Amino acid sequence: MDTAHALITEYPGREVNLVAGSGTFFSNRNRLFPVGGQRWWGGTLVTGIFMELGRRFDGTNETDVATWLRDTYGTWLTPTAGNYLLGLLSESENEAIATGLNEVIMDHVVDAVDRNGETDLVFRSGSAKTIQPGSWIVNCTGYMLRGDHPYEPYVSDSGAVVSVQPRSATLHLTSYMGYFLTHLLFLDKLREVPPYELDAPDLRKKSTAVFPYTLGSLAMHNLSLIVDSVPNKVLLDCGLDLDRWYPLLRRMIGTARFMLTHRRGREHLRQTLDTVRERFDVRCGPLSYA
Structure with a gap:
């Protein structure tokens, strides 16, 4: 457009x-x-x-x-x-x-x-x-996820290397993945959390209709885990936050609402992601470490 x-x-x-x-x-x-x-x-x-x-x-x-x-x-x-x-x-x-x-x-x-x-x-x-x-x-056709890249988990078996790419997606955009995964890496909490991963290209090939809403559920599920594992400063300093368009007072109200309710909704989000995994036979779940 x-x-x-x-x-x-x-x-x-x-x-x-x-x-x-x-x-x-x-x-x-x-x-x-x-x-x-x-x-x-x-x-x-x-x-x-x-x-x-x-x-x-x-x-x-x-x-x-x-x-x-x-x-x-x-x-x-x-x-x-x-x-x-x-x-x-x-x-x-x-x-x-x-x-x-x-x-x-x-x-x-x-x-x-x-x-x-x-x-x-x-x-x-x-x-x-x-x-x-x-x-x-x-x-406007055929321009998304055209390459077939090999799978690489978002963190290596040793826990020393983070990989930011869609075959092991943890959030809806790679910019968000890079920001939050790096903080989890340096806090040594990637294995402790651990976020769900999604093979985004595979799911999009199988269902373009389900794809964006699964990404949304993935993002909210993993953010719910992340906010319980990182200092508040990590969230406050995130310049990627689109809510920053709004005045501080409105952002504070929105943040408070999320912090008060995100744990209650986490199980529903997990069940949603598990349903997508079973329905489309895609990689979607906690990372399996060797």
Whole structure:
């Protein structure tokens, strides 16, 4: 969407087409990160949304959870929008893209083929489209987790090496993994906690629908374990915390709510992750040490 928005706004008059696959919805930037005075009384803190996602998702009801999230906090421009990849899009950006696009193609790109001096895009459905000279095609399909990387546990058997990668994911983003796993490593608590790991690429291959909500449950489960194992300063100094967009008072209220309730919800999150493991036969659980 960033690419489409840049092309439409920087080069008005040029034809821009979007290949959208099966459709994706985005978190509404206006709802999550309001500006001005709305930061005091509007919007919803990201941690609160993750807590609610963790409460709602049970490992089997991804369609219901996606509908709730899309209708409550989402924005989209395609006729169908079942996928979710934690992306952000504002209402004005969405409107600018929707207005500026020449065509939205709900299919997946397979190849680009030269035919009689013209270039055709070939789609998964078997259809094809000729690319008009001077136009742009923004392909939003097939760009996530394309490589097949070997498995490596998030911590070595010796406990001396941390590996930050999606085959042994412990949180929803590698930046968060690097921050919190490093603290656990130096506190010598990686084995003591221990966080659940998830083979994220394997799960996404098996179910794109379940993938984002499992990541959310994984993050909340492991954060619940981590906050009981590290000094409060580790949480307070985390510059990755998206709740920092909001004033300190609102963040303090949100943090207090999490600290008071996270242990109660931990068992539900664990059962959810175990359900996903059994349902899709993916690596999802505590690390097994040799």
